[in-house]
Amino acid sequence: MTIWFGLTTIPPVISSLHPPSQDSSDSSDSHGGKKGASARGDIASADSAQKVSTNASVKKDFEGMKLRIIYASTSGHTEHVVHVLKDFFAEKVPKLEVTLQSVESAKPEDLLKGDLLILASATWNIGATEGHMNPHMHTFLYKDAKDIDLTGRKVGIIALGDTRYFFTSRASERIRNYIQESGGTVFGFPMTIINEPYGQEDKVAKWGEKFLTKLQEL
Numbered sequence: 001m002t003i004w005f006g007l008t009t010i011p012p013v014i015s016s017l018h019p020p021s022q023d024s025s026d027s028s029d030s031h032g033g034k035k036g037a038s039a040r041g042d043i044a045s046a047d048s049a050q051k052v053s054t055n056a057s058v059k060k061d062f063e064g065m066k067l068r069i070i071y072a073s074t075s076g077h078t079e080h081v082v083h084v085l086k087d088f089f090a091e092k093v094p095k096l097e098v099t100l101q102s103v104e105s106a107k108p109e110d111l112l113k114g115d116l117l118i119l120a121s122a123t124w125n126i127g128a129t130e131g132h133m134n135p136h137m138h139t140f141l142y143k144d145a146k147d148i149d150l151t152g153r154k155v156g157i158i159a160l161g162d163t164r165y166f167f168t169s170r171a172s173e174r175i176r177n178y179i180q181e182s183g184g185t186v187f188g189f190p191m192t193i194i195n196e197p198y199g200q201e202d203k204v205a206k207w208g209e210k211f212l213t214k215l216q217e218l
């Protein structure tokens with residue numbers, strides 16, 4: 001079945017519709033900081049009048065295709081972004097099956113599940129050094145999943161960061177290195193969200209639109 005989407009305005013992204021434990025494999029933040037659920041809830045009302053508009057065309061409905069997003073999030077920012085992206089995909093291509101999974105609940109073999117994978121992490125310090133991925137993501141990828149072979153896998157990247165830090169948003173490069181070292185291929189351009197993600201939902205949706213456009217080339 002072929003569906004064309006033209007100039008489209010989707011409803012406001014009400015992220016509070018998706019509490020963090022909504023997905024069976026999705027465990028909420030449990031290691032300090034402002035939790036994602038409250039962070040998203042805080043802004044949901046502030047953003048209630050916001051419209052996320054995109055104008056690219058998406059031809060396929062992606063029926064039967066599965067996308068897994070494994071994310072790390074300490075203060076809830078990355079968690080907010082992946083929920084916004086999931087909401088966008090649900091509105092735009094409801095037949096694309098999207099699974100969100102927190103890295104704390106992920107097993108190495110989860111990296112191989114589904115047709116496509118996205119790894120999402122903010123930039124943090126590991127030990128004394130800044131410019132790394134979230135420590136939970138780092139431990140998962142470089143300890144738990146160090147022997148996983150990603151040959152043939154296409155993996156998208158979502159990275160967050162903050163301009164207060166010199167190595168802004170370097171998590172993107174760190175994730176890319178892991179994908180390539182493990183034999184995988186980076187899919188599309190990384191999504192980079194600098195500073196607080198609240199109010200940047202348009203950017204997430206636009207990236208999602210490009211992601212879908214690239215996906216239909218597969």
Ligand SMILES: Cc1cc2nc3c(=O)[nH]c(=O)nc-3n(C[C@H](O)[C@H](O)[C@H](O)COP(=O)(O)O)c2cc1C
Nearest residue numbers: 074075076077078122123130131161162165168169
């Ligand atoms: C201890 C600490 C270290 C950080 N180091 C960096 C960094 O090196 N580069 C950067 O761009 N952002 C850095 N950040 C900012 C985070 O990447 C940013 O706040 C991000 O939105 C957090 O996302 P999360 O809540 O999903 O983990 C750091 C934040 C903290 C608290």
